[in-house]
Amino acid sequence: MSCQQRRIQIVARLDNSLEAAEELGLDRHLDACDSCSRFHAEQSALQSLLVEGAPELEPPARLWIRIQNQIDLVHPAVEAETRPAWLDWLALPAWKPAWAALGLMLVLSLPLFTLQESVDSAALAELNAFHIDAKENPFLSEVIAPVDGNPFENLGGLK
Amino acid sequence: MPQHLSPTQLKEIVERAQGGSLADFQRLYDEFSKPIYNFIWRLIGTAEDAEDLAQDTFLKVHKELPRLRDPSQFKFWLYRIARNEVYQKLRRGQKASMVSMDDDEVNYYDLFEDPSPTLDPERQVLSGELRAVVQKALDSLSPKYRDVFVLAVFQKLSYQEITEIVGRSLLSVKTDIYRARLVVKDYLNAYLKARK
Numbered sequence A: 001m002s003c004q005q006r007r008i009q010i011v012a013r014l015d016n017s018l019e020a021a022e023e024l025g026l027d028r029h030l031d032a033c034d035s036c037s038r039f040h041a042e043q044s045a046l047q048s049l050l051v052e053g054a055p056e057l058e059p060p061a062r063l064w065i066r067i068q069n070q071i072d073l074v075h076p077a078v079e080a081e082t083r084p085a086w087l088d089w090l091a092l093p094a095w096k097p098a099w100a101a102l103g104l105m106l107v108l109s110l111p112l113f114t115l116q117e118s119v120d121s122a123a124l125a126e127l128n129a130f131h132i133d134a135k136e137n138p139f140l141s142e143v144i145a146p147v148d149g150n151p152f153e154n155l156g157g158l159k
Numbered sequence B: 001m002p003q004h005l006s007p008t009q010l011k012e013i014v015e016r017a018q019g020g021s022l023a024d025f026q027r028l029y030d031e032f033s034k035p036i037y038n039f040i041w042r043l044i045g046t047a048e049d050a051e052d053l054a055q056d057t058f059l060k061v062h063k064e065l066p067r068l069r070d071p072s073q074f075k076f077w078l079y080r081i082a083r084n085e086v087y088q089k090l091r092r093g094q095k096a097s098m099v100s101m102d103d104d105e106v107n108y109y110d111l112f113e114d115p116s117p118t119l120d121p122e123r124q125v126l127s128g129e130l131r132a133v134v135q136k137a138l139d140s141l142s143p144k145y146r147d148v149f150v151l152a153v154f155q156k157l158s159y160q161e162i163t164e165i166v167g168r169s170l171l172s173v174k175t176d177i178y179r180a181r182l183v184v185k186d187y188l189n190a191y192l193k194a195r196k
Helices: A003-014 A020-032 A034-053 A062-074 A085-090 A093-131 B007-018 B022-044 B047-067 B071-092 B121-140 B143-154 B159-166 B170-187 B189-195
Strands: none
Touching: A003 A020, A003 A034, A003 B170, A020 A034, A034 B121, A034 B143, A034 B170, A034 B189, A062 B022, A062 B047, A093 B007, B007 B022, B007 B047, B007 B071, B022 B047, B022 B071, B022 B143, B047 B071, B071 B143, B071 B159, B121 B143, B121 B170, B143 B159, B143 B170, B159 B170, B170 B189
16 A cells, blocks of 8 residues: 555544554554654644634524524414424433333233123123013013003093 | 434434424524534635525525435535535635536636635634634635535544535545645644644
8 A cells, every 4th residue: 555545544544534444554554654654743733733723613693593583584384383392391202111111001901901891791691681571671672562552541631 | 502412312303393393493503503604614714604604504404304305314414505505605706607516627716715815803803823824724725625624624524424415435535635634734834833
């Protein structure tokens, strides 16, 4: 590998982008090559100088206000926050295990509800069979017995 | 000071912002406004233009966010939009209207202001001499070198991340950063020697 290719690796190392497999080869080359060692030292010094000489700026506070005003102008209705705050709170990732556990419990308990329902139906049928005689209860017989004559005549009504 | 978000948190916030939540969009702004503002500032050279372009960038992000297919790509997508805004501004200015930014034959130096512009008062106060020289060194770089150099050295992005933003191969990114460093070192040689 040429010195220029090694110098590309040196720069990549300073930028924390040298691949692990290249580390050892580069170290060996630096031990053997004075020119590349000097380049490494110069670039390290340059790195420090750049960081010191060009600190970051804070964006002005008015920037967000400007952006928000523009959004409000373009999408006044769409952008209104309609979701209540408690929904955001419930949507927090910390709640995820609780929601998962609750869902699992519901799924597991579903057979219990259906089983209980079938037991109740059977018990009711049994009660009907034993304690309500269809002859005594006309509403349970399929055909309602005809009534002879006028059931109201004794009351002095219709003839 | 924003808390830095994990990839999972970021993805969830992007998804909610895609659904129209302004609060979540503001969280994205809080997370990325400083790096994006500084990225633009280093590319364009003036704080005033950086503010305008950062505003345009975030407005475009807000508008296009519902169409972002993969929320985990948000960061790269955001940087690409910011970079495009800067290039469009440069195209609109000066004699750049005929220039294609992807053409290596183009003289990219024509796109930027004079490498030795008069510094605005704000920057003079804030930065001092060394800062001005660093900016002058950045100004001297072609856009092709300048964006990858700024992303690697000042934004501290990995080369792999930079390839996602600039859409060039890893080899091209490595080589361009190396060449940019040689140019910047020449500009700052006097300061480097003074340190010895």
